[in-house]
Amino acid sequence: MTVTMIELKISDILDDPALPKERKIAKLQTLEEEARALQRAASESPMVEDDGWQSDLRLVEKALGRLGKDTTKTGAATL
16 A cells, blocks of 8 residues: 555654644644645646545544544635
8 A cells, every 4th residue: 555645744743752732733734724725726727637635635634633623614715
């Protein structure tokens, strides 16, 4: 099974004993924002395929959930 870059980044964040929980959440939220931006770009362009961005977003949201952070988004700006 191939490990993706996002999986490695998430693992590095979650497994870093020097990072407090709040800093881990902040770093994961940055990854979440990046994944959402890529997903939006893919959905707005007929020439771009998903390439796993939905999966990346789910992985980040799952990691945030492990840290107790609610990832439920509401409003018009969410996908």
